[in-house]
Amino acid sequence: MKTKKININKKLKKFSDHWSPKVIAEMNDYQFKLAKIKGEFIWHEHKDTDEVFIVIDGRMQIEFQNETIELEKGDMYVVPKGVQHKPHAEEECKIMLVEPRGVLNTGENTNDLTAENDVWI
Numbered sequence: 001m002k003t004k005k006i007n008i009n010k011k012l013k014k015f016s017d018h019w020s021p022k023v024i025a026e027m028n029d030y031q032f033k034l035a036k037i038k039g040e041f042i043w044h045e046h047k048d049t050d051e052v053f054i055v056i057d058g059r060m061q062i063e064f065q066n067e068t069i070e071l072e073k074g075d076m077y078v079v080p081k082g083v084q085h086k087p088h089a090e091e092e093c094k095i096m097l098v099e100p101r102g103v104l105n106t107g108e109n110t111n112d113l114t115a116e117n118d119v120w121i
Helices: 006-013
Strands: 022-027 030-040 050-057 058-063 066-074 078-081 086-100
Touching: 006 022, 006 030, 050 058, 050 066, 066 078
Parallel strands: none
Antiparallel strands: 022 030, 030 086, 050 078, 050 086, 058 066, 058 086
């Protein structure tokens, strides 16, 4: 099986919506998703999986009950499964998420920010 090279920056230019992760690759049962975030998200958790945030460009924060983690370009943070968190970014921030196939961006909550799952670019 031959795979193709993926250019992250070219993929990021293909969409402009915020809080709507797009799948760019799969490895085993895991998906690599790109997202652009800006403003406030919602408090949520993922009961069955950790969630990895990798900042490609910009700055973001992940708020927890007792602290806030600041991330900038080149930083990565793993939110443990079952931990309530709320990401946000003052200005647009470009990130990569790595998580199992089928994980909803809003965890167990569904609302206006729940993105369609398994959207490839």
